[in-house]
Amino acid sequence: MTESLIWWSVTIYLGIATLIAILSRQGKVSEVMASYFLGDRQMSGLVSALSYSATTYSAFMMVGLAGLTYAGGVGALGFEIIYFAGVSLVAVFGPRFWAVGKRFGFVTPSEMLGYRYANRNVAMVVAVSNCLFLIPYAAVQLAGIGYLLQGTTHGAISFTTGIWLATAIAMLFIYVAGIRSVMWTDSLQAVVMMLASTLVVFLVVQGLGGFQALFATLAEEQPQSLVVPGKGLFSFITFLGLTIPWFFFSLSNPQVSQRLFMPASLAAMRRMLLGFLVFGFIYTLVSVLWGFSALVAFPGLENPDLATPRLLGSDHVPPLLGVTVLIAIMAAAISTIDSIMLTLSSMLSRDLYANLKSGVSERQQLLAGKIVIPLIALLALGFAQLQLDLIAVLSVAASSGLVAVVPAMIGAFYWKGGTGAGALVSVIGTTLFVLALYATGNSLLGLPAGIWGIVVASLLFIGGSLVTRAPVERAEEFQRATADVMQGTASYLAEPGGQRG
Numbered sequence: 001m002t003e004s005l006i007w008w009s010v011t012i013y014l015g016i017a018t019l020i021a022i023l024s025r026q027g028k029v030s031e032v033m034a035s036y037f038l039g040d041r042q043m044s045g046l047v048s049a050l051s052y053s054a055t056t057y058s059a060f061m062m063v064g065l066a067g068l069t070y071a072g073g074v075g076a077l078g079f080e081i082i083y084f085a086g087v088s089l090v091a092v093f094g095p096r097f098w099a100v101g102k103r104f105g106f107v108t109p110s111e112m113l114g115y116r117y118a119n120r121n122v123a124m125v126v127a128v129s130n131c132l133f134l135i136p137y138a139a140v141q142l143a144g145i146g147y148l149l150q151g152t153t154h155g156a157i158s159f160t161t162g163i164w165l166a167t168a169i170a171m172l173f174i175y176v177a178g179i180r181s182v183m184w185t186d187s188l189q190a191v192v193m194m195l196a197s198t199l200v201v202f203l204v205v206q207g208l209g210g211f212q213a214l215f216a217t218l219a220e221e222q223p224q225s226l227v228v229p230g231k232g233l234f235s236f237i238t239f240l241g242l243t244i245p246w247f248f249f250s251l252s253n254p255q256v257s258q259r260l261f262m263p264a265s266l267a268a269m270r271r272m273l274l275g276f277l278v279f280g281f282i283y284t285l286v287s288v289l290w291g292f293s294a295l296v297a298f299p300g301l302e303n304p305d306l307a308t309p310r311l312l313g314s315d316h317v318p319p320l321l322g323v324t325v326l327i328a329i330m331a332a333a334i335s336t337i338d339s340i341m342l343t344l345s346s347m348l349s350r351d352l353y354a355n356l357k358s359g360v361s362e363r364q365q366l367l368a369g370k371i372v373i374p375l376i377a378l379l380a381l382g383f384a385q386l387q388l389d390l391i392a393v394l395s396v397a398a399s400s401g402l403v404a405v406v407p408a409m410i411g412a413f414y415w416k417g418g419t420g421a422g423a424l425v426s427v428i429g430t431t432l433f434v435l436a437l438y439a440t441g442n443s444l445l446g447l448p449a450g451i452w453g454i455v456v457a458s459l460l461f462i463g464g465s466l467v468t469r470a471p472v473e474r475a476e477e478f479q480r481a482t483a484d485v486m487q488g489t490a491s492y493l494a495e496p497g498g499q500r501g
Contacts, residue, residue, distance in 0.1 A: 001312065001319045001326070003156040006149065009323045013331065014169060017185045021176040033107050033362050037346040037369070039179050041102065043262045045271025051186035052259055052272055053279040054193065054335040056249075061287045062197060062329045063144040067304035069291025072233030073225030077288045079234075079242050084280055086247035087273070090260070093251060094269050096413050096482045097260035103481040108343070109257045110351045113405070116412040116478055118471035119420030120355045122427075126405055127347040129431045130254050135376065137253075137398035138340040139383035141333040142166050144305075146384065151309020152326055163384045166330065167377050170337040174373060179262070182338040189331035194279060196324040200317055201286050204293045207316040217296050225295060241448030245399035248454065251409055252402040255336070255343040341376050345369040397438060400449040404430035407454075407461035413482065415465075416475040422465030430457040 034040060043051075069076040097112070106112040110130065114123025146162035173182055208214050218225055228234065250256050263269040294307035297316060301307060308329070312322040349369035354360045360368075404427045411418030433456050437449040444452060 001152055001322050003153050005319060005323055006153060006157065006326065009327050010165070010330075013327045017169075017188065017331070018172065018176070020184050020188060021173050021182075023184070033346065033350065033366055033369075034105070036366055037107055037179055037342055038258075038262050039183065041262055042264045043183060043268065044264060045268035046275065047183055047187050048259065048263050048268060048272035049275025049279070050190035051183040051335070052256075052276045053283070054186035054190040054332050055259075055339045056256065056276070056336075057193070057280065057283050057332060061283060061332075062193075062290060062325075063148060063305055063308050063333075064140070065284070065287040066290040066294065066308045067306075068233075069225075069288050070295050070301065070307040071304040073222075073227070074288075075228050075234035075239060076291065077284070078228070079239065079246065080284050080288070082243040083246040083249055084277075084284065087250055087277065087280070089248070090250050090273050093257075093409075093413070094260045094273065095266055097257065098263060098266065098269055099482045100478055101261035106261060107258075107350050108347045109254045109405075109409070110347050113408055113412060113423060114351065114355075116471075116474055117408070117418065117420035117423050118474050119424070122408070122420050122423045123351040124355055125424055125427050126408075127351040129404055129427050130347060130402065131344055131376075132431065132435070133398045133401035134253075134255070134340050134344055135379050136383050138337050138376070138380035139386075140398070141336045141340075142380060142384035144333050145330050147303075147305050148309050148312075148326060148329055151306045152313040152322070154313065160385065163381055166334055166337065167381050170334050170341060171373060171377055173334070173338055174341055175370070179342055182335065182342065185331070186335045189328060189335055190279065192324065193328040193332055194283065196321060196328050197286050197290075198282065200312075200321050200325050201289045201293070203318070203321070204297075204311060204316045205289065208293060208296055214292065214296060218292060222295055222299070225292070237447060237451070241400075241450030243450075244454055245403050245450045248403050248406050249399055252399060252404075252406050254347065254402075255339040257409075258343050258346075259339075337380070340380075341373050344376050345373045348372050397442075397449070400438075400453045401431060401434040403453045404434070404457045407458045411461060411465070413478060416472055416479075417465055417470045418461070418475070419465040419468040419470045421468040422461045422463070425464035426457050426461035429460045 032040075065076060065080055068079065097109075100106060100112060100116075104112075104115060106115070108123075108127070110123045110126035113126055114120050142163040143159075145166040146159035149157040149162035149165075150159045173185055205211055205214055208217070215226070228239075245252070260269070263272055290308055290311060293316075294301070294311050297314065298307070298310050301310065311317060312326055317325075346369055349365045349372070353368045354365050408418065408423035408426055411422075430453055434449045434453050437444060437452065442449050
């Protein structure tokens with residue numbers, strides 16, 4: 001692939017995606033928080049499934065998971081399958097999120113927790129904690145694009161140019177129409193991602209002699225890549241440290257859980273989940289095959305995250321198909337950056353600004369959210385420029401801190417005894433604990449932060465709740481709001497406006 005081919009392809013993609021973003025603009029996007037950040041809660045199942053897939057399977061997959069496979073072998077497949085199993089949490093909590101979102105008008109998951117525990121400080125603390133860990137995760141997506149463009153052009157397009165380009169495109173889509181433009185451009189990106197990457201991986205494998213020859217070569221030249229613990233990257237403890245936070249991803253990451261407020265109906269949510277599962281299973285296998293193919297074609301890469309870029313820029317891939325996959329991966333990473341920026345801006349405006357300053361209108365909240373988006377983008381860009389570690393490992397490091405909110409989230413629906421104090425102690429304590437572990441070496445008693453995070457969060461939430469008084473009325477309110485939905489009815493939807501009482 002030549003540099004000019006890549007630039008022309010980026011230009012064409014940008015033109016098509018911008019047109020789709022503009023066409024998606026409708027309703028009171030400029031005035032209503034639920035419209036700008038949730039699409040008026042009217043997203044269809046197909047669009048939701050494609051957008052959920054593009055947002056979740058970002059630079060992490062075709063760059064990060066492929067790199068993790070290159071570095072650690074087949075253990076990377078097990079790592080991702082654990083995440084895949086964790087998506088079952090959406091089947092359990094998705095309808096409940098949707099029900100209380102409709103009933104009380106929640107815009108963010110942190111707002112939901114603040115209301116459930118009758119403590120606005122909970123919403124504020126969760127918002128701040130999420131910012132601390134999600135900005136580095138957004139930076140991971142930017143780094144993926146930087147590595148992709150740098151690797152495929154052999155340095156003609158620099159890492160820095162790549163991350164600045166991705167940041168500018170992400171902000172463009174956000175400001176056109178909020179979540180609508182993000183979800184509709186996501187849908188285009190998801191289709192291109194799936195078709196192009198699947199076709200190209202078959203071409204690469206055939207170029208290396210076929211599936212039988214590929215795995216025969218691995219068995220002969222890289223036998224440790226086909227067994228567990230593999231090449232030294234994975235041990236049982238390391239594997240647990242990576243997979244436990246990943247299992248809770250669909251609940252702990254607010255840019256994902258916020259999407260549970262968006263489907264137009266429960267039927268749309270079911271279609272979203274089923275579509276995502278099909279997409280994710282295929283894309284996981286494709287990404288792992290990318291890593292194995294790169295290991296055979298280019299053994300000895302100093303940076304495993306360059307496995308996919310080296311393949312795309314090689315003679316194994318026709319230039320037009322290669323640049324199509326490159327644009328698809330880049331677009332998917334931008335999709336995740338979009339979602340993170342939107343989610344963080346909605347939390348900062350809804351859960352911090354509106355709680356710190358009384359009487360703030362919807363329009364003022366929305367304006368505040370739009371104002372902080374460039375700041376979030378610059379922080380992520382600065383973090384990406386550090387080029388710290390393997391993309392997959394950094395992604396899990398972010399999730400290790402985000403699990404701080406999981407016990408409080410489960411307790412919101414299943415434990416009447418959960419309290420605001422318990423939620424506060426859990427989120428603050430776990431956030432500081434995980435940050436301290438990463439600052440001092442990411443280990444305590446030989447166990448990494450990925451294992452400690454959920455344990456500490458659970459103990460603090462339960463302990464803090466047991467010694468304080470629970471807001472039983474709010475707990476019962478939540479249970480009533482979800483009861484009709486879980487029984488297959490929706491009588492509460494007749495209540496006016498779905499506003500909080």
